[in-house]
Amino acid sequence: MSYVPNPRPAGDFRTTYKDDNRLFKTHFETRSALVLLAVVIVAAPFIGNYWLTQLILIGIYAIAAIGLNILVGTTGQISLGHAAFFGFGAFASAWLANSFGVPVLIAMPAAAVLTTAVGMIFGVPAARIKGLYLAIATLASQFILTDFFSRADWFSGGVYGALAERPSIFGFAFDSDLRYFYLVMFWLVVTAVAVTNLLRSRDGRAFVAVRDHYLSAEVMGVNLTKYRILSFGISSFFAGLAGALFGHYLEYVSVEGFTILLSIQFLAMIIIGGLGSVYGAILGAAFILLLPQVMESLTTMAAYVFPAMESGKSYVKQMSIGAAIILFLIFEPEGLIHRWQQIRASWKLFPFSR
Amino acid sequence: MKWELFFQLLINGLIVGMLYGVVAMCFVLIYKSTQVVNFAQGEFLVLGAWVCLALVTNMQLPFFLAFIFTLIFMVAFGIIVQTVILRPLIGEPIISVIMVTIGLSIFMQALMNWIFGNDAKRFPDVFGTTDVINIAGLNVEVAYLLSLVLSVVIMAVFFWFFRFTRHGLAMRATAFDQQIAQSLGISVKQTFAMAWAISAMVSGVAGIVIGIVNSVSNSLAFVGIKVFPAVILGGLDSIVGAVVGGIIVGVLENLAEFADGQYLHLGNLYTIAPFYVLIIILMIKPYGLFGTKDIERI
Amino acid sequence: MKPQIAATGEAMATDTILSVNNIEVVFNEVILVLRGLNLNVQRGKITALLGTNGAGKSTTLKAITNLLASEDGEVTRGSIQYEGEDITEIGPEALVRKGVFLVMEGRGILQDMTVIENLRLGAYSRPKAKLKEEIEEVFRFFPRLKERTGLAGYLSGGEQQMLAIGRAMMAKPKLILMDEPSMGLSPLLVKEVFGIIKRLNRELGISILLVEQNANMALHVADEGYIMENGKIVLDGSAQELMDNEDVKEFYLGGGGERRSFKDIKSYKRRKRWL
Amino acid sequence: QDSVFVGHLVDYTGPTAFVGKAYGPGVYDAIQYVNANGGIDGTQIELTQVDYAYKVPEALAAYKAWAGRGMVAMQGWGTADTEALISFVAKDKIPVYSASYSAHLTDPQGSNPATKKPAPYNFFYGPSYSDTCRALAQWAATDAESKGIENPTFLHAGDNHPYPNAPKEACKSYAEELGMTVAEPVVVPMAPGDFKAQCLTIKESGAQYVYLANLGGSVVALLKSCGTVGVEANYMGNVWAGDYVTIEASQAENMIFPSSTPFYGQDVPGMDLVTEIAESGEFSDGGKPTHHYIRGICSAYYMMDAMKWAKANGGITGENIKKGMYAKQDWVPEGLEGVCLPSTWTDKDHRGLMTVAINQGSYEDGEVKIERIDETTLPRRDDWLGL
Amino acid sequence: MTEPTKMLDVTDISLRFGGVKALTDISFHVDEGEIFSLIGPNGAGKTSMLNCISGRYKPQEGSILFDGKDLLSRSINDRAKIGIGRTFQNLALFSHMSVIDNILVGRHHMMKNNFLTGMLYWVGGAQKEEAAARAEIEDIIDFLEIQHVRNEPAGSLSYGLRKRVELARAIAIKPKLILLDEPMAGMNLEEKEDMARYIIELNEQYGITVVMIEHDMGVVVDISHRVAVLDFGQKIAEGLPEEVVEDEQVKTAYLGIDDFSMDDEKEVG
Numbered sequence A: 001m002s003y004v005p006n007p008r009p010a011g012d013f014r015t016t017y018k019d020d021n022r023l024f025k026t027h028f029e030t031r032s033a034l035v036l037l038a039v040v041i042v043a044a045p046f047i048g049n050y051w052l053t054q055l056i057l058i059g060i061y062a063i064a065a066i067g068l069n070i071l072v073g074t075t076g077q078i079s080l081g082h083a084a085f086f087g088f089g090a091f092a093s094a095w096l097a098n099s100f101g102v103p104v105l106i107a108m109p110a111a112a113v114l115t116t117a118v119g120m121i122f123g124v125p126a127a128r129i130k131g132l133y134l135a136i137a138t139l140a141s142q143f144i145l146t147d148f149f150s151r152a153d154w155f156s157g158g159v160y161g162a163l164a165e166r167p168s169i170f171g172f173a174f175d176s177d178l179r180y181f182y183l184v185m186f187w188l189v190v191t192a193v194a195v196t197n198l199l200r201s202r203d204g205r206a207f208v209a210v211r212d213h214y215l216s217a218e219v220m221g222v223n224l225t226k227y228r229i230l231s232f233g234i235s236s237f238f239a240g241l242a243g244a245l246f247g248h249y250l251e252y253v254s255v256e257g258f259t260i261l262l263s264i265q266f267l268a269m270i271i272i273g274g275l276g277s278v279y280g281a282i283l284g285a286a287f288i289l290l291l292p293q294v295m296e297s298l299t300t301m302a303a304y305v306f307p308a309m310e311s312g313k314s315y316v317k318q319m320s321i322g323a324a325i326i327l328f329l330i331f332e333p334e335g336l337i338h339r340w341q342q343i344r345a346s347w348k349l350f351p352f353s354r
Numbered sequence B: 001m002k003w004e005l006f007f008q009l010l011i012n013g014l015i016v017g018m019l020y021g022v023v024a025m026c027f028v029l030i031y032k033s034t035q036v037v038n039f040a041q042g043e044f045l046v047l048g049a050w051v052c053l054a055l056v057t058n059m060q061l062p063f064f065l066a067f068i069f070t071l072i073f074m075v076a077f078g079i080i081v082q083t084v085i086l087r088p089l090i091g092e093p094i095i096s097v098i099m100v101t102i103g104l105s106i107f108m109q110a111l112m113n114w115i116f117g118n119d120a121k122r123f124p125d126v127f128g129t130t131d132v133i134n135i136a137g138l139n140v141e142v143a144y145l146l147s148l149v150l151s152v153v154i155m156a157v158f159f160w161f162f163r164f165t166r167h168g169l170a171m172r173a174t175a176f177d178q179q180i181a182q183s184l185g186i187s188v189k190q191t192f193a194m195a196w197a198i199s200a201m202v203s204g205v206a207g208i209v210i211g212i213v214n215s216v217s218n219s220l221a222f223v224g225i226k227v228f229p230a231v232i233l234g235g236l237d238s239i240v241g242a243v244v245g246g247i248i249v250g251v252l253e254n255l256a257e258f259a260d261g262q263y264l265h266l267g268n269l270y271t272i273a274p275f276y277v278l279i280i281i282l283m284i285k286p287y288g289l290f291g292t293k294d295i296e297r298i
Numbered sequence C: 001m002k003p004q005i006a007a008t009g010e011a012m013a014t015d016t017i018l019s020v021n022n023i024e025v026v027f028n029e030v031i032l033v034l035r036g037l038n039l040n041v042q043r044g045k046i047t048a049l050l051g052t053n054g055a056g057k058s059t060t061l062k063a064i065t066n067l068l069a070s071e072d073g074e075v076t077r078g079s080i081q082y083e084g085e086d087i088t089e090i091g092p093e094a095l096v097r098k099g100v101f102l103v104m105e106g107r108g109i110l111q112d113m114t115v116i117e118n119l120r121l122g123a124y125s126r127p128k129a130k131l132k133e134e135i136e137e138v139f140r141f142f143p144r145l146k147e148r149t150g151l152a153g154y155l156s157g158g159e160q161q162m163l164a165i166g167r168a169m170m171a172k173p174k175l176i177l178m179d180e181p182s183m184g185l186s187p188l189l190v191k192e193v194f195g196i197i198k199r200l201n202r203e204l205g206i207s208i209l210l211v212e213q214n215a216n217m218a219l220h221v222a223d224e225g226y227i228m229e230n231g232k233i234v235l236d237g238s239a240q241e242l243m244d245n246e247d248v249k250e251f252y253l254g255g256g257g258e259r260r261s262f263k264d265i266k267s268y269k270r271r272k273r274w275l
Numbered sequence D: 001q002d003s004v005f006v007g008h009l010v011d012y013t014g015p016t017a018f019v020g021k022a023y024g025p026g027v028y029d030a031i032q033y034v035n036a037n038g039g040i041d042g043t044q045i046e047l048t049q050v051d052y053a054y055k056v057p058e059a060l061a062a063y064k065a066w067a068g069r070g071m072v073a074m075q076g077w078g079t080a081d082t083e084a085l086i087s088f089v090a091k092d093k094i095p096v097y098s099a100s101y102s103a104h105l106t107d108p109q110g111s112n113p114a115t116k117k118p119a120p121y122n123f124f125y126g127p128s129y130s131d132t133c134r135a136l137a138q139w140a141a142t143d144a145e146s147k148g149i150e151n152p153t154f155l156h157a158g159d160n161h162p163y164p165n166a167p168k169e170a171c172k173s174y175a176e177e178l179g180m181t182v183a184e185p186v187v188v189p190m191a192p193g194d195f196k197a198q199c200l201t202i203k204e205s206g207a208q209y210v211y212l213a214n215l216g217g218s219v220v221a222l223l224k225s226c227g228t229v230g231v232e233a234n235y236m237g238n239v240w241a242g243d244y245v246t247i248e249a250s251q252a253e254n255m256i257f258p259s260s261t262p263f264y265g266q267d268v269p270g271m272d273l274v275t276e277i278a279e280s281g282e283f284s285d286g287g288k289p290t291h292h293y294i295r296g297i298c299s300a301y302y303m304m305d306a307m308k309w310a311k312a313n314g315g316i317t318g319e320n321i322k323k324g325m326y327a328k329q330d331w332v333p334e335g336l337e338g339v340c341l342p343s344t345w346t347d348k349d350h351r352g353l354m355t356v357a358i359n360q361g362s363y364e365d366g367e368v369k370i371e372r373i374d375e376t377t378l379p380r381r382d383d384w385l386g387l
Numbered sequence E: 001m002t003e004p005t006k007m008l009d010v011t012d013i014s015l016r017f018g019g020v021k022a023l024t025d026i027s028f029h030v031d032e033g034e035i036f037s038l039i040g041p042n043g044a045g046k047t048s049m050l051n052c053i054s055g056r057y058k059p060q061e062g063s064i065l066f067d068g069k070d071l072l073s074r075s076i077n078d079r080a081k082i083g084i085g086r087t088f089q090n091l092a093l094f095s096h097m098s099v100i101d102n103i104l105v106g107r108h109h110m111m112k113n114n115f116l117t118g119m120l121y122w123v124g125g126a127q128k129e130e131a132a133a134r135a136e137i138e139d140i141i142d143f144l145e146i147q148h149v150r151n152e153p154a155g156s157l158s159y160g161l162r163k164r165v166e167l168a169r170a171i172a173i174k175p176k177l178i179l180l181d182e183p184m185a186g187m188n189l190e191e192k193e194d195m196a197r198y199i200i201e202l203n204e205q206y207g208i209t210v211v212m213i214e215h216d217m218g219v220v221v222d223i224s225h226r227v228a229v230l231d232f233g234q235k236i237a238e239g240l241p242e243e244v245v246e247d248e249q250v251k252t253a254y255l256g257i258d259d260f261s262m263d264d265e266k267e268v269g
């Protein structure tokens, strides 16, 4: 993460400390975010099913990615097991709803809470292990948890998976994609705001301190073990929430959905979006989700021109995903959000920027 | 206890573990000199195996020649990968670099699927009829035994390389701090290229061995994931640790199979046991068995 | 004082080993740190570069040795010449082979290696070095390093500094750039280190560009000096001239001759400086 | 109405691509062939393929997209995804022709109390995995008797995954019923690797009859590893585990495997049509089609025959196609006589076919030799329905 | 005047790293309100001593009392809570955080909000608390004159400024005792003067007790009340600064035969 000039434009004076600590750095950004949100909400009924599905999935993945960002971007602990927690949330919510008749709308956050507990248990090694060692230990949790899913018939339905109903409340069922979209948007906004809030308050600062210099953070009074494990917990909470939303969206939860590949995709989202940035995670989720589809249409188009491509279409698609990740990291290693910040900075410095 | 089965599994574990050790060394080599964890390691293996197989079956080269050409190819490949993909990321945070190797692995996997197909293909009998040898009642593929010898040799060479040669030292220096290394006149680019070349080459060797034993298929790349526990158990930056970790994982798998098949009947303990043990060992020794502790002075 | 602009290319005397001409350094494409800096190092001399914190001294050294890239910085204007050759674009490793060696701020010790390994790496750029003898030579300069067999990371600060200098000796450079070699050393060692710097210069004939906070010491060993503030040279001259300069006395050496006590310093608005 | 929409799930790149690349084109070529030759009495079939790489979530996503586009029927692939879709397709009334022969798909009304989930809209051509395995167990029992093996042991070797698991219980209880000893199943990953450890367990169990529940590379690797450690057993593959490609790659000896069609080029009346389809299609890269390809053709033709019926009886809708499947007894799609075996579906029993042909294949002198050694027709036992 | 109270009481501390004896039987005490300097050659064990007090190292033997209470049994982060702040020899700032946030971390132990109330921000009281903390640390920022870099990431500051930010962060803990490890290393005279002024003010105005490691004898002699000298992990002298610098042992081990002035060319070389 390199230095980005303070984005406040000239003339944007703050008169109180409260003001200096707002959700968004500039008025312009606050307004843009609100307008964007309003546009999305109003436009949703008219964009067609395909885009609605995409937006729902982007929303769900974004929630999980924001969660992962707390762990990786903010606390500096690399996790290769996020998909397992995502999956746990999905199974747990289905389990609560199916076995105990918990209303789905309640089962979802409840599942997130259960996932938090599981995340903290798997986060315990973080008290002692650091860096890449920890990353590989989380890889272990990925394998251990998916193995658990395929075994625990009582919980997950074993290898056959579990059905997960769409939620409903007072006879209002979230059975159409449009309705489900609003549910996902609700949770996405809640997540984004909550995490932004977290990051500008005491515990969020402690996470960053632990990332930047854990030795001195501890001397400053930050309880290392607590925050290392807590960050696993909070990150798992959002993974679990997103997983539950995902499960009830597909109405079916299957062991296979939560492989290491998905964990890697989550990582890709936050890195491509911009480590440590909440809004970057959303951008990253959109990028990773839309990339294969864009590639799909590009390769389909290419196949018209070079018919030989037809047989290799799916390979080309997969290759281009790999290539996109590589190219992205080479040319924009700080993520999409950094590009945005630079644009913003050059506006601010306009006459002087090069 | 069914001792005979137990011992056969144990021997099997030792031998397979040695091979994991070789692959783990490739990891360690890259890590030690570039601080990169190469998630495409498995794909490197498979690439080596495919190239050698293609040379043997399509070009009808004798195995020995094909082997040599494969090594040359892998060296070139390692250098290209480093130059094109990793060099631009010098100085970026470690996680970006990890991600790039993951991107590389996705890319290579698809490309190899396309070029070589996704079926398993069998190596022609390389060592003629003496394909297996009986050790203490267990039939073992000759290729494995060769790999065993090979791993000892590679290990010794690596050890000597890092401890005593100027380039070995340069690699360690580069890994520690690129700016410092540069200020000492070490070319970071060359050092990295060299590390990747060596690692790719050794991966190629391991890939060929695994290919001979198991038939060549893209799913062999899973060995890449399998050696993670091995690398970590041994300690990320320890050559000796890599081998020991490999052996531990190999033995563990087989003992897990023993316990599972004979007593527990859980199924799949074979694949999952190393991960449980990994976490337990890390809780006791956070830097693996032989990894160097970070110097934490403040 | 009126700022003196250092000699430019044509006016350069033959005994100038290094000349930095009007360079500008930018970090992250936006932060301008050096703003047209000029400076010369004479062959066989010690040149001191003094300046406040953040003036850009370390940046200058990194710009000369081309080490800025890894910090996202770049030289955007001006040129740097070493022995008459333009080295602005040359890679850091090539520069070491040409005989320019930087002893970095914070010493740049390879902590997870032994003393011997650190020293061997000093000679990395000279494949044919006679390692054994040269290491012994370094140990003659720094006897106490010989006893340290553990990892360099566990050496004390002074020992690490000695190791860093020893490593520079191993490279047999013509020009050493030193970034605050006395930082964090005990008074005894500070003297020792400055002594060594002088010996390197006198006995081995190495030209030295010395960045220091300890102006007193630095000007004592140096032949010439530069004072920089805010990315520019604001004053230069022979070491003696600088020591006699009133402003330098006030800001860098402490009072007009008599040392004033730290205890008596009160908050005051500083006098306007060279800027 | 001049076209109807049919979705087609295939795995050309995932873990089951080994056979997926054989079966999928069978379905595809057959439908394109019919389209080119007048369609379903004039109605074209709009076919969309998605390579879901054997991943359930991807299959679900594709299904949802298709259901929204008014799909009338679907050609599916894997057990996991097909079983995951049971309730959805029942609700949406879309018949699914899967390449999963899981017996769980054969009880449309849940008439067997043991059935967990009735599957009214699921069909497949061929005997179920369970029935196939039963037939193999039966064969094993007779084989053991003829060889004078007392108390033969049967063992299931496959991954912990819906597809290998599907016949596990059914086959176990039938083998026991036949007086065989059933050893603890051995878990063998679906991805190929070094399976010597698993083979040692198999060896230790002393099993003479090993049921290979995986397919392709995994089977090849298992046979290879077991050969190395010296397992002496008869290997019985399921329908996907046995074909000439696998036998060639593993250089197997006397591998037993079932089939429900003749092999390509065999002399039966319907083979001409098969050849025509194969030659018209894109499946022509080198090797000759396996029996999976032919089963794919049968699956497509049964669907299209039912569509024909539906068109004549109120239009091609999911519901009518389902009814079309029940319209005839012991039927064979027109033109495929001798290729697809006469099958019967009723609204109470979706076990279309109870006949299992058993083959033995070996790799000898650089060639694959396959011979048919048995053909069994199992009884339609009520307690087997859906299991 | 009454007998001054002992703020810090170090008794027979021994610390070993494997075979290396970093500290051997060190005893000293620091009175409330004192500026106490710890000097000695490089590698003498000064930093290790601070690390024992702030908890980074656990001595094998001995005891440390802080305000009369046992310190060694407390966790590291607890020691901030009871009023021990410190700076580090080799900068240990949170380099990606802004200066303000760096300083706010020092306030961590005094703030009440947890992650839940933090997420709720407006309702949980976090907002109020943040604003209050901000107001308080602004005083520290003013005091140390680092207003102009408030919003810069600490990693991009020059060395001297970083040292100042570190000091600010330590002050934010509201410590009773502050441990300064070479606060003036790498500074020029002018900056040293500023730093000395801050330390004195800290001590006199805010009544914070100071333990300081410093190599600049000018500073040590001028501003400290008492000095202890370590050499090879042992205490070789303790007393008033003027006495200590005259001590023969200290001269040979630390200062050099001559005093700390530095004009004679002969010596150098």
Ligand SMILES: Nc1ncnc2c1ncn2[C@@H]1O[C@H](COP(=O)(O)OP(=O)(O)OP(=O)(O)O)[C@@H](O)[C@H]1O
Residues within 6 Å of the ligand: A003, C027, C028, C031, C033, C051, C052, C053, C054, C055, C056, C057, C058, C059, C060, C071, C072, C073, E156, E157, E158, E159, E160, E161, E186
């Ligand atoms: N990597 C970087 N990114 C952004 N700004 C930087 C970077 N490195 C240095 N700077 C800025 O450049 C200016 C000069 O820094 P430099 O380290 O060269 O100063 P210095 O003269 O060596 O100071 P000191 O005496 O404290 O070491 C400082 O203001 C610093 O903030």
Ligand SMILES: Nc1ncnc2c1ncn2[C@@H]1O[C@H](COP(=O)(O)OP(=O)(O)OP(=O)(O)O)[C@@H](O)[C@H]1O
Residues within 6 Å of the ligand: B296, B297, C154, C155, C156, C157, C158, C184, C186, E017, E020, E021, E022, E040, E041, E042, E043, E044, E045, E046, E047, E048, E049, E089
């Ligand atoms: N974590 C550690 N592991 C091993 N040895 C250590 C460790 N920390 C310090 N030492 C050793 O303890 C001794 C004292 O070190 P310390 O850092 O306390 O010295 P110091 O007095 O602060 O020196 P300086 O003035 O150079 O900072 C040294 O010999 C050092 O090598």
Ligand SMILES: CC(C)C[C@H](N)C(=O)O
Residues within 6 Å of the ligand: D016, D019, D020, D077, D078, D079, D080, D099, D100, D101, D102, D163, D215, D240
């Ligand atoms: C070939 C297969 C492994 C897929 C198969 N159709 C199944 O039941 O899953």
Ligand SMILES: [Mg+2]
Residues within 6 Å of the ligand: C057, C058, C059, C105, C179, E159
């Ligand atoms: Mg500097």
Ligand SMILES: [Mg+2]
Residues within 6 Å of the ligand: E046, E047, E048, E089, E181
């Ligand atoms: Mg110290």
